Amino acid sequence: xxxxxxxxxxxxxxxxxxxxxxxxxxxxxxxxxxxxxxxxxxxxxxxxxxxxxxxxxxxxxxxxxxxxxxxxxxxxxxxxxxxxxxxxxxxxxxxxxxxxxxxxxxxxxxxxxxxxxxxxxxxxxxxxxxxxxxxxxxxxxxxxxxxxxxxxxxxxxxxxxxxxxxxxxxxxxxxxxxxxxxxxxxxxxxxxxxxxxxxxxxxxxxxxxxxxxxxxxxxxxxxxxxxxxxxxxxxxxxxxxxxxxxxxxxxxxxxxxxxxxxxxxxxxxxxxxxxxxxxxxxxxxxxxxxxxxxxxxxxxxxxxxxxxxxxxxxxxxxxxxxxxxxxxxxxxxxxxxxxxxxxxxxxxxxxxxxxxxxxxxxxxxxxxxxxxxxxxxxxxxxxxxxxxxxxxxxxxxxxxxxxxxxxxxxxxxxxxxxxxxxxxxxxxxxxxxxxxxxxxxxxxxxxxxxxxxxxxxxxxxxxxxxxxxxxxxxxxxxxxxxxxxx
Amino acid sequence: xxxxxxxxxxxxxxxxxxxxxxxxxxxxxxxxxxxxxxxxxxxxxxxxxxxxxxxxxxxxxxxxxxxxxxxxxxxxxxxxxxxxxxxxxxxxxxxxxxxxxxxxxxxxxxxxxxxxxxxxxxxxxxxxxxxxxxxxxxxxxxxxxxxxxxxxxxxxxxxxxxxxxxxxxxxxxxxxxxxxxxxxxxxxxxxxxxxxxxxxxxxxxxxxxxxxxxxxxxxxxxxxxxxxxxxxxxxxxxxxxxxxxxxxxxxxxxxxxxxxxxxxxxxxxxxxxxxxxxxxxxxxxxxxxxxxxxxxxx
Numbered sequence: 083x084x085x086x087x088x089x090x091x092x093x094x095x096x097x098x099x100x101x102x103x104x105x106x107x108x109x110x111x112x113x114x115x116x117x118x119x120x121x122x123x124x125x126x127x128x129x130x131x132x133x134x135x136x137x138x139x140x141x142x143x144x145x146x147x148x149x150x151x152x153x154x155x156x157x158x159x160x161x162x163x164x165x166x167x168x169x170x171x172x173x174x175x176x177x178x179x180x181x182x183x184x185x186x187x188x189x190x191x192x193x194x195x196x197x198x199x200x201x202x203x204x205x206x207x208x209x210x211x212x213x214x215x216x217x218x219x220x221x222x223x224x225x226x227x228x229x230x231x232x233x234x235x236x237x238x239x240x241x242x243x244x245x246x247x248x249x250x251x252x253x254x255x256x257x258x259x260x261x262x263x264x265x266x267x268x269x270x271x272x273x274x275x276x277x278x279x280x281x282x283x284x285x286x287x288x289x290x291x292x293x294x295x296x297x298x299x300x301x302x303x304x305x306x307x308x309x310x311x312x313x314x315x316x317x318x319x320x321x322x323x324x325x326x327x328x329x330x331x332x333x334x335x336x337x338x339x340x341x342x343x344x345x346x347x348x349x350x351x352x353x354x355x356x357x358x359x360x361x362x363x364x365x366x367x368x369x370x371x372x373x374x375x376x377x378x379x380x381x382x383x384x385x386x387x388x389x390x391x392x393x394x395x396x397x398x399x400x401x402x403x404x405x406x407x408x409x410x411x412x413x414x415x416x417x418x419x420x421x422x423x424x425x426x427x428x429x430x431x432x433x434x435x436x437x438x439x440x441x442x443x444x445x446x447x448x449x450x451x452x453x454x455x456x457x458x459x460x461x462x463x464x465x466x467x468x469x470x471x472x473x474x475x476x477x478x479x480x481x482x483x484x485x486x487x488x489x490x491x492x493x494x495x496x497x498x499x500x501x502x503x504x505x506x507x508x509x510x511x512x513x514x515x516x517x518x519x520x521x522x523x524x525x526x527x528x529x530x531x532x533x534x535x536x537x538x539x540x541x542x543x544x545x546x547x548x549x550x551x552x553x554x555x556x557x558x559x560x561x562x563x564x565x566x567x568x
Numbered sequence: 569x570x571x572x573x574x575x576x577x578x579x580x581x582x583x584x585x586x587x588x589x590x591x592x593x594x595x596x597x598x599x600x601x602x603x604x605x606x607x608x609x610x611x612x613x614x615x616x617x618x619x620x621x622x623x624x625x626x627x628x629x630x631x632x633x634x635x636x637x638x639x640x641x642x643x644x645x646x647x648x649x650x651x652x653x654x655x656x657x658x659x660x661x662x663x664x665x666x667x668x669x670x671x672x673x674x675x676x677x678x679x680x681x682x683x684x685x686x687x688x689x690x691x692x693x694x695x696x697x698x699x700x701x702x703x704x705x706x707x708x709x710x711x712x713x714x715x716x717x718x719x720x721x722x723x724x725x726x727x728x729x730x731x732x733x734x735x736x737x738x739x740x741x742x743x744x745x746x747x748x749x750x751x752x753x754x755x756x757x758x759x760x761x762x763x764x765x766x767x768x769x770x771x772x773x774x775x776x777x778x779x780x781x782x783x784x785x786x787x788x789x790x791x792x793x794x795x796x797x798x799x800x801x802x803x804x805x806x807x808x809x810x811x812x813x814x815x816x817x818x819x820x821x822x823x824x825x826x827x828x829x830x831x832x833x834x835x836x837x838x839x840x841x842x843x844x845x846x847x848x849x850x851x852x853x854x855x856x857x858x859x860x861x862x863x864x865x866x
Contacts, residue, residue, distance in 0.1 A: 539807055543811070
């Protein structure tokens with residue numbers, strides 16, 4: 083038992099241990115729950131029997147103390163670096179894993195350090211699950227214990243982090259003149275209560291991928307409306323007679339991606355789900371009900387989407403389309419580079435276009451992307467801004483766009499001849515990204531999203547008709563938005 | 569007089585243990601109850617007294633009733649299956665046959681695997697496209713098209729129950745094997761002399777003597793299943809359409825994903841009450857057996 087305890091403590095990496103310690107410290111500070119170690123008093127030296135037990139106890143206490151010390155050290159380590167001189171400061175930059183190769187970003191950071199001899203950057207990637215990232219930020223930033231200086235946020239978190247006071251307003255640094263160089267919809271997502279809180283790092287929008295070769299074979303143009311997509315998919319499926327080929331795969335799992343997909347159908351049908359002055363609008367409207375019903379019909383009436391889309395996320399649908407098993411798929415731009423890389427089963431056979439709309443309405447992609455902000459508790463706001471300015475500069479964005487195919491947030495780069503020559507797909511992406519629309523901008527977004535996810539999922543699963551589900555969502559959302567007025 | 573002082577010493581000796589219990593169990597529960605009476609969303613600086621608001625909202629929230637129903641269904645079906653299967657396997661393994669020792673050691677494997685690994689493993693087994701279950705069903709011609717086990721509302725909860733039964737039946741088996749070993753062999757010899765059939769032996773010797781331990785095992789499993797979180801969370805995340813969302817997953821989502829500490833605590837309190845109620849009911853049903861297990865005559 084003792085043996086196992088020791089090993090498991092040693093095997094944990096410092097990062098993990100200090101993460102735990104930070105969580106413990108937060109709970110302790112807030113007085114939510116007692117921690118055994120804090121109340122435990124180590125008795126005098128063991129003189130009687132049961133030495134083994136006492137020894138184990140000591141080890142445990144030593145372990146607890148070690149964890150705590152590591153945690154506390156973690157809080158201040160941003161200022162201590164072995165190679166740092168007396169005037170050097172170290173910035174802690176936390177971000178989600180950038181898709182693909184991590185080296186280009188590391189190279190950029192080293193380049194930043196070379197240009198700023200007094201600043202060092204320690205970058206700590208977070209787990210790839212965005213729910214976990216959100217949780218880690220919440221614990222560290224609310225506890226004021228993470229030592230974070232610069233952080234990358236999912237676009238939907240910015241208002242929440244701003245309202246919580248976890249990040250600083252950037253109005254003095256990120257002036258309107260500088261903002262004008264970025265996509266206006268991304269800036270809109272960074273704006274909360276008339277202040278700007280983050281700078282767009284990279285941008286995402288839903289796009290339609292199609293099999294160029296199959297569409298050419300059946301002489302069908304890329305679809306511009308959803309009914310057209312259904313028709314084309316049916317024609318191809320009928321002609322191919324391949325039971326392992328699907329028509330259209332998208333993301334219908336009960337998670338954030340479902341909201342992005344559903345909003346695209348709703349907005350493409352002339353509806354919109356929005357939050358204005360603490361009230362939800364457009365939820366139980368006919369356009370929304372119709373759009374949700376259509377999503378279910380794709381599976382059960384038109385039969386072009388397999389029932390597995392109700393559990394599919396981005397990666398599931400990317401793997402299916404990427405192994406040549408679907409005619410159409412909806413995904414973010416990152417998938418393009420993966421479809422087109424050497425050895426891919428669909429290399430050279432993929433086309434990309436805006437998502438279809440319904441008759442009389444245009445395409446409406448959901449805006450995604452990651453944004454850089456400065457933590458409230460940073461001791462080096464100027465250096466932090468320097469890093470953000472560098473990472474969002476045209477040169478740095480171009481580098482990442484070239485290496486990883488992630489979309490830059492500066493509009494001018496989409497006219498850059500080098501970049502367009504190297505990554506021609508950006509010419510197609512530009513209008514899609516420009517037109518992409520943010521999800522409802524509210525600090526209560528995680529709660530709103532959770533309610534919508536379960537009702538949308540109920541519609542897709544056929545548990546409730548769209549109308550009833552959306553009315554139920556409206557009732558639940560009213561309860562949550564009441565909090566806004568507290 | 570002497571009796572009384574002995575009693576007093578007894579209580580005094582119990583005090584440290586009671587103190588530790590109060591600190592580790594009572595305080596968190598009381599803190600949870602207190603928190604459930606407040607509107608508290610720390611990041612937004614919301615912290616005010618709410619009275620019984622959260623409970624009133626809970627009673628009107630379909631999602632809450634749904635998760636309560638899912639939890640009870642999961643507990644009922646999975647524990648019944650585990651007890652029945654576990655009993656059969658234990659009776660088999662209690663016999664002496666070549667390799668019995670090996671079989672008894674191997675049966676513990678599913679229980680020893682970390683739950684997250686189990687969940688990931690079953691996720692792949694159930695995968696509609698690459699899963700081995702669909703492959704076998706299609707190869708034998710039992711189904712024509714792949715079944716989306718975890719994406720179909722009526723199937724997902726049962727798929728999760730199967731995974732849970734696979735994982736925890738060994739726990740039941742091991743405890744029942746210990747229970748079977750405690751039954752004096754004389755009783756079996758006597759019943760054999762009397763010419764009892766195997767069924768009569770099981771019905772009148774094995775089962776009555778195994779009852780107390782069986783009740784304990786079922787209690788353990790019920791308390792565990794009422795708090796079911798890890799397996800379901802990894803397997804389905806509560807979906808599709810909340811059909812596998814247990815009280816524990818609901819609490820987690822409210823507490824950690826949306827940071828509503830007050831409301832989440834209210835669900836936690838309800839969960840605590842449900843577990844307590846079920847345990848008390850169980851104790852009452854099996855009161856005679858528990859007394860026997862505690863060493864007193866029935």
